[in-house]
Amino acid sequence: MDLKQGKFFVAGTGKSGIASANLLIKIGSELILYNSDENTDFDEVSKQLESTDNVTFLSGEIAKDFFEQNHVDVLVASHGVPLEADFMVKAAEAGIPIWSEVELAYVAGKGRVIGITGTNGKTTTTSLVGEIMASYFDDVKVVGNIGIPYTTTAFESTDETVTVAEISSFQLETVHSFNPDVCAILNITPDHLNRHGTMDVYTDCKLRIAKNLDVDEPLILNYEDEILRDRAKDLKCKLVWFSSKQKVPCGVYLDGEDIVYFDPDENDSPIKVCNKNETTLVGVHNLENIMAAVAIAINMEVPVEKIRESVKNFKAVPHRIEYVNTINDVIYYNDSKGTNTDASIKAIEAMSRPTVLVAGGYDKKVSFDEWADAFGDKVKCLVLLGQTSDQIEETVKKKGFDNVIKVTSIEEAVEKCYENAEPGDAVLLSPACASWGMFDNYEQRGDMFKECVNNLEK
Numbered sequence: 001m002d003l004k005q006g007k008f009f010v011a012g013t014g015k016s017g018i019a020s021a022n023l024l025i026k027i028g029s030e031l032i033l034y035n036s037d038e039n040t041d042f043d044e045v046s047k048q049l050e051s052t053d054n055v056t057f058l059s060g061e062i063a064k065d066f067f068e069q070n071h072v073d074v075l076v077a078s079h080g081v082p083l084e085a086d087f088m089v090k091a092a093e094a095g096i097p098i099w100s101e102v103e104l105a106y107v108a109g110k111g112r113v114i115g116i117t118g119t120n121g122k123t124t125t126t127s128l129v130g131e132i133m134a135s136y137f138d139d140v141k142v143v144g145n146i147g148i149p150y151t152t153t154a155f156e157s158t159d160e161t162v163t164v165a166e167i168s169s170f171q172l173e174t175v176h177s178f179n180p181d182v183c184a185i186l187n188i189t190p191d192h193l194n195r196h197g198t199m200d201v202y203t204d205c206k207l208r209i210a211k212n213l214d215v216d217e218p219l220i221l222n223y224e225d226e227i228l229r230d231r232a233k234d235l236k237c238k239l240v241w242f243s244s245k246q247k248v249p250c251g252v253y254l255d256g257e258d259i260v261y262f263d264p265d266e267n268d269s270p271i272k273v274c275n276k277n278e279t280t281l282v283g284v285h286n287l288e289n290i291m292a293a294v295a296i297a298i299n300m301e302v303p304v305e306k307i308r309e310s311v312k313n314f315k316a317v318p319h320r321i322e323y324v325n326t327i328n329d330v331i332y333y334n335d336s337k338g339t340n341t342d343a344s345i346k347a348i349e350a351m352s353r354p355t356v357l358v359a360g361g362y363d364k365k366v367s368f369d370e371w372a373d374a375f376g377d378k379v380k381c382l383v384l385l386g387q388t389s390d391q392i393e394e395t396v397k398k399k400g401f402d403n404v405i406k407v408t409s410i411e412e413a414v415e416k417c418y419e420n421a422e423p424g425d426a427v428l429l430s431p432a433c434a435s436w437g438m439f440d441n442y443e444q445r446g447d448m449f450k451e452c453v454n455n456l457e458k
Contacts, residue, residue: 003108004028007071009096011087012078013040016101018048019149020076023108025050026155032056032070036087062087067094076104079145079170100174102167105150107177111139111161114296117172117209118186118222120343121289122146124281125186126166127317128293132310136302137162145171147443162300169205179212182299184220184292188227189342203227213237220295222288223248240299242291244284252291259291259311261298271298274308281316283350319446321347321430324453329423332453335430336446340364341371344432348374353426355379356417358449360386361433368395371432375401381420383413388433410438410445414452427453 003024008031010021017033024031033045033055042057049055067075067090075091075098082088083098091098099107106113114133116126123146130142137160141153144166157163165180188203210219215236221228223243232239240263241251252261257277260270273294276287290311297307316322317337324332331353338344344359357379368388372395375382381403384392393404405420407413417427429449439445 001073001107006073007031009034009067009070009072009075009091011035011075011081011085013045014078014080016149016151017078018045019151020078020101020104021055022048022050023104023151023155024076025054027108028054030054032058032072034058034062034087036060036085062090064090065094067091067096072096074099076101077174079168083173097176098174099176100171102144102150102165102171103175103178105143105154106175106179108151109154109157109161109163110159111157111163112300113180114162114164114300115167115178115180115183115209116144116165116186116292116296117167117169117206118184119189119206119340120346121186121285121292122166122168123337124286124317124320125184125289125292125296126164128290128310128314129296130164131314132293132297132302132307133162133164133300135306135310140164144168167209169202172205172208175208175211177212178209179217180209182218182220182296183209183213184296185209185222185228186289186292187222187225187342189340199227203231207231207235210235210237218295218299220251220292220299222292223251224288240295242288242295244287244291252295259287259294261294261304263298271304273304274311278312280314282321283346285346285350286316286321319442321350321428322446322450324450325457327418327453327456328421330418330421330425330427332417332427333429334446334449334453335428336435336442336449338430338432339434339442341366341368341432344430345371345374347428347430348378351378351426351428353424354422355426355428356381356383356421358383358385358413358417358427358429359431359433360384360389360392361431361438361445362436363387363391364434368392368432369399372396372399372401375399380425381405381417383407383416383420385409385413385438386431386433387437392432410448411452414449414456418456 013035038060040059133140139161141163143150145168146166218238223241241248262270319337322334335347435442435445
């Protein structure tokens with residue numbers, strides 16, 4: 001499609017909606033910028049736009065025949081907009097293609113693309129892959145769900161650009177031609193079921209990242225993920241596995257304590273990348289993130305010595321088991337990006353000290369049973385806040401865990417942690433829930449936690 005000749009309906013005036021609009025403005029497309037909130041301040045919105053020359057602003061309810069009457073060619077939806085939204089249904093009924101911001105960026109962009117998805121580990125893996133790519137290629141963009149909309153870099157990309165994109169299930173719902181040169185699905189565990197409804201639907205969304213891969217194009221998968229191992233039987237692309245527990249037929253695994261890569265079509269014997277103890281990240285989940293990054297990089301033809309150097313020098317990303325401070329021999333960790341139970345389980349498992357755990361937040365309609373089972377002898381005290389407090393308290397007490405403290409703010413949570421932690425303990429913020437309702441995002445939650453912890457010394 002010639003984007004310059006199209007008429008676009010961009011839904012959403014948040015970060016990705018504005019980025020999509022600005023990309024289309026740069027291209028020279030005609031667009032309608034829409035927000036369902038009738039009170040949207042478009043004067044403020046327009047200040048974020050490159051131009052308003054070919055832009056029509058619209059808010060409120062959309063008439064049933066709107067899309068036909070206005071000759072809209074494509075609807076571009078921000079990832080926060082569900083397919084069930086009234087105007088989305090009307091667009092679909094009118095036969096209007098619905099694109100995610102990722103689809104728009106891919107169609108508009110140039111160069112090679114790496115797509116990374118999964119329930120957990122996306123940001124760490126994407127960041128590491130970005131550093132590896134930057135060590136070898138001259139023009140590297142790290143974008144997507146990591147916080148930089150893909151559409152902000154697509155217009156400036158060239159044939160030499162390498163784009164590393166973290167992609168969420170919401171963004172994958174409405175991709176069509178999106179076809180990364182290398183892509184990875186790190187894992188699939190229950191998350192966002194309040195939007196997707198069932199695990200099958202959620203899994204289908206994740207697998208859409210590989211929907212256009214040809215037989216020789218690589219898809220990196222976690223061999224220890226039962227869902228991925230099962231679904232892989234139906235895939236026609238080249239499967240490259242990673243495993244923290246066993247040797248795989250093609251991909252990355254441990255040979256003793258060495259991280260190695262083996263492709264029977266390319267190598268006579270495994271290639272050593274590095275020793276797992278040379279990395280700075282903690283936990284088996286981070287070992288798997290490193291393995292995924294190694295597999296991606298090798299399939300992007302990055303020399304092993306460049307990969308090795310980047311892996312050794314990589315530091316943990318903010319809000320993912322991030323060291324905050326040590327006070328009275330109590331270590332404080334910020335894992336605010338642990339926004340689902342599986343991510344929080346991995347953080348708990350990474351703790352080597354008795355742990356005071358801070359959890360709770362927005363209700364995504366998931367069970368906390370397996371999460372509570374992970375406490376074992378690690379979690380000594382649980383501090384709860386947010387919408388899910390009652391549900392979590394009921395779950396853990398059913399499991400026989402009674403040391404629960406309920407609070408109403410992150411400040412109070414840190415105070416209770418300080419009172420209940422003893423020298424030799426750890427305090428871990430790993431909510432197992434999204435931040436919505438109390439905070440704008442997990443970054444704000446994590447930053448507030450870190451500020452409160454550091455204020456304990458004042």
